[in-house]
Amino acid sequence: MSDDTLFAEVLDPGNRADPYPIYARFRRNPVTRQRDGAYVVSTHAAIRSLIFDPRLSSQDLPPSRRPRTGNPLRDWILNPIKNRVANGHRPLIFRDPPDHDTLRGFVMKEFTIHRVNGLHQRVVSHVDKLIEACRGRDKVCLVEDLSYPLPVAIICELLGVPEKDEPQFHDWATRLATALEPDARRDEDTRRVTVTTFDAIAAYMRGLIREKRRHPADDMLSGLARRGTPDQPAMGDVDLISTAVLLLVAGHETTVNLITNGMLTLLRHPDELARLKADPERAPQLIEELLRFEPPVHFRTRKALGEIEIAGTTIPKGAPVILLFAAGNRDPERFTDPDRFDPDRDDVQHFGFGGGLHYCVGAPLARIEAEIALVRLCQRLRQPSLLADPPPYRPGASLRGPQNLGIRIAGIV
Numbered sequence: 001m002s003d004d005t006l007f008a009e010v011l012d013p014g015n016r017a018d019p020y021p022i023y024a025r026f027r028r029n030p031v032t033r034q035r036d037g038a039y040v041v042s043t044h045a046a047i048r049s050l051i052f053d054p055r056l057s058s059q060d061l062p063p064s065r066r067p068r069t070g071n072p073l074r075d076w077i078l079n080p081i082k083n084r085v086a087n088g089h090r091p092l093i094f095r096d097p098p099d100h101d102t103l104r105g106f107v108m109k110e111f112t113i114h115r116v117n118g119l120h121q122r123v124v125s126h127v128d129k130l131i132e133a134c135r136g137r138d139k140v141c142l143v144e145d146l147s148y149p150l151p152v153a154i155i156c157e158l159l160g161v162p163e164k165d166e167p168q169f170h171d172w173a174t175r176l177a178t179a180l181e182p183d184a185r186r187d188e189d190t191r192r193v194t195v196t197t198f199d200a201i202a203a204y205m206r207g208l209i210r211e212k213r214r215h216p217a218d219d220m221l222s223g224l225a226r227r228g229t230p231d232q233p234a235m236g237d238v239d240l241i242s243t244a245v246l247l248l249v250a251g252h253e254t255t256v257n258l259i260t261n262g263m264l265t266l267l268r269h270p271d272e273l274a275r276l277k278a279d280p281e282r283a284p285q286l287i288e289e290l291l292r293f294e295p296p297v298h299f300r301t302r303k304a305l306g307e308i309e310i311a312g313t314t315i316p317k318g319a320p321v322i323l324l325f326a327a328g329n330r331d332p333e334r335f336t337d338p339d340r341f342d343p344d345r346d347d348v349q350h351f352g353f354g355g356g357l358h359y360c361v362g363a364p365l366a367r368i369e370a371e372i373a374l375v376r377l378c379q380r381l382r383q384p385s386l387l388a389d390p391p392p393y394r395p396g397a398s399l400r401g402p403q404n405l406g407i408r409i410a411g412i413v
């Protein structure tokens, strides 16, 4: 089925505050062809079947191309080498098996539940410190005051980035925030910033990896940087750097959005806010409903490796495929009353963390951060209310979230 312009409406920043009516129009057909030849998949059943389909490839990034600098040595020798290295060592989110599985295996060995649970207390103290810093004010700007700084601080702890270098990481994270955004790939200026930032972070990481090898500590980077042996192979240095950058990027903007969308949703549903405040044990089920109702990642792109027949449509080999997770999450064929925020639903199989081979490796950490942040905000902000509804949104259509969330408060408990 063809509707050649509907996805342009999804990308239109004017529709950022409420894209759900557009998703409902998409769902009239499980798969919709766009004018540029991309196929948008929007029903829960169709997304679910394709997300496990090995004929869909995640290797859909355009080749790395550093912008011209005017320096012949750089333009003709150094940068082409760097481009070739980058193309051969894409982060695992953009790789297919077998390379994807090998790299993911190394990460999973280090990203253990034990390590994530070990961060619990640190998350509590970071959240409390950030809330405490708002004391004396009658307004909280949630993104800059809490949602933004928290995930970077936690990823730095997880990786083992020294505290003194954290501000530099904040800066890089801000500049790389849109690197996973498919619309950003087309924009030359964004690509330039991404490449320059990636080079800076890669140089820093090389030094830090050397340091971790000299003085291993109980952190993820020390584990990943361990030298390989014939029995126990290890990740190569270039993959290690791209993995570390991926963890920073994939775990940042997404967690910012989950916390901010979470508070926005709770302030729009004050009864749920009151229930969470009185009973923090409700947090895990509330977060799952949030990941369905207002997911931080609205869609991901793939490429068809072969012809795929699905729900009466043939996706041709080589076609770009857009998995519209956020539309599947509100499919009335799958969820009763899908546009209602209802943390009490007992069946909430959402695509908030994707699914299949590329299912989010950071899901347990993201859940912990969001649970602690939302519970503490509900408990500690006195009489919170929204300053603007809807709030302003950032331009990104895939990693969708408020630019900021102004909350009026009567004080801090």
Ligand code: HEM
Binding pocket: 058, 092, 093, 094, 104, 155, 246, 247, 248, 250, 251, 252, 254, 255, 258, 295, 296, 297, 300, 301, 351, 352, 353, 354, 355, 357, 358, 359, 360, 361, 362, 363, 365, 366, 367
């Ligand atoms: C609320 C927060 C988060 C959300 C909503 C989220 C969402 C997602 C989604 C939808 C995918 C699947 C991508 C695809 O299918 O192409 C994914 C993959 C991934 N996420 Fe997350 N994520 C979050 C937090 C994190 C954190 C905290 C980390 C790490 C520190 C992380 C690391 C990753 C990585 C490495 C992948 C790629 C996995 C693979 O390709 O095998 N994410 N995430």
